[in-house]
Amino acid sequence: MSRILLLGGTGEARQLAQRLASHHELTYSLAGRGRIPELPCPVRLGGFGGAAGLAAFLDEGGFELLIDATHPYAARISTNAQSAAQQAGIPLWAYRRPPWQPISGDDWRMVHDWSEVGMAIAGFRRPFFTMGLEPLQHVDTIPPGQRWLVRCLARRPSAPALIVLAAVGPFTLEQELALMRAYRIDVLVSKNSGGSAIVAKLSAARRLGIPVVMLERPPLPPADYTFSAIEPLIAQLISPAWMPCSFRSITITSRHST
Numbered sequence: 070m071s072r073i074l075l076l077g078g079t080g081e082a083r084q085l086a087q088r089l090a091s092h093h094e095l096t097y098s099l100a101g102r103g104r105i106p107e108l109p110c111p112v113r114l115g116g117f118g119g120a121a122g123l124a125a126f127l128d129e130g131g132f133e134l135l136i137d138a139t140h141p142y143a144a145r146i147s148t149n150a151q152s153a154a155q156q157a158g159i160p161l162w163a164y165r166r167p168p169w170q171p172i173s174g175d176d177w178r179m180v181h182d183w184s185e186v187g188m189a190i191a192g193f194r195r196p197f198f199t200m201g202l203e204p205l206q207h208v209d210t211i212p213p214g215q216r217w218l219v220r221c222l223a224r225r226p227s228a229p230a231l232i233v234l235a236a237v238g239p240f241t242l243e244q245e246l247a248l249m250r251a252y253r254i255d256v257l258v259s260k261n262s263g264g265s266a267i268v269a270k271l272s273a274a275r276r277l278g279i280p281v282v283m284l285e286r287p288p289l290p291p292a293d294y295t296f297s298a299i300e301p302l303i304a305q306l307i308s309p310a311w312m313p314c315s316f317r318s319i320t321i322t323s324r325h326s327t
């Protein structure tokens with residue numbers, strides 16, 4: 070049994086916690102802004118106070134391994150995780166969800182930040198935003214003739230040029246098609262979150278011939294081990310050959326993807 074801190078906030082992180090809790094002394098960490106899952110291990114809420122705070126938490130708690138299974142757009146905590154693991158002298162493992170890839174029939178327009186989103190949707194009348202809360206910070210820039218549909222976790226009042234849908238996936242293809250048709254959406258704006266829970270919006274956009282303005286992922290720091298699926302990560306940690314001291318020396322010096 071090893072003492073492990075798991076940085077979560079994703080469906081895969083919850084699965085890791087469920088599968089690893091009986092094998093290790095696991096603590097699941099959340100920023101604390103969303104729902105708190107029921108898990109068979111302690112759940113701690115709230116930030117650590119930057120990389121130094123996280124390093125101190127790892128040290129004081131006697132953690133032997135840090136696992137970063139946060140969302141691919143949560144770049145600050147991933148950057149802090151790398152620095153904190155180094156400061157605490159323990160290995161960092163990362164689960165990085167593979168991004169979606171465009172397929173034949175897709176019309177993806179890649180953008181890097183909000184200003185590029187604004188330019189990319191300029192010629193459209195009814196954009197559908199599925200990129201979290203950020204569009205709500207820019208509602209005063211909605212140009213005449215444009216009406217935004219924003220789907221996010223927060224409940225906010227709608228306005229003549231703004232409809233806010235508070236909803237949590239997963240969503241089916243039928244639901245996405247019905248929604249896009251009902252609001253006569255002509256462009257979809259999305260993060261490249263990856264995974265299966267909310268991918269149906271891309272299939273719906275393809276089916277309806279709607280372009281997708283896709284926000285590129287932020288760069289994330291390297292980890293000692295990077296996994297693109299959770300099964301190999303679980304297999305490593307529940308293997309009978311698992312030895313905390315050997316994994317320390319192996320993972321600190323080697324970097325590869327599984």
Ligand code: NAP
Pocket residue numbers: 076077078079098099100114115116117118119120122123138139140142143144145146147149201260
């Ligand atoms: P972020 O910008 O990378 O992090 C902001 C700050 O929140 C961090 O510096 C840290 O505070 C705290 N924090 C973030 N994740 C934490 C965790 N798992 N445990 C403890 N503290 C955490 O992250 P974000 O984009 O705001 O996302 C917040 C959380 O929501 C993440 O855990 C992420 O997995 C989840 N999430 C994010 C998205 C997204 O699109 N960004 C989507 C779905 C879920 P301190 O510096 O004080 O330690």
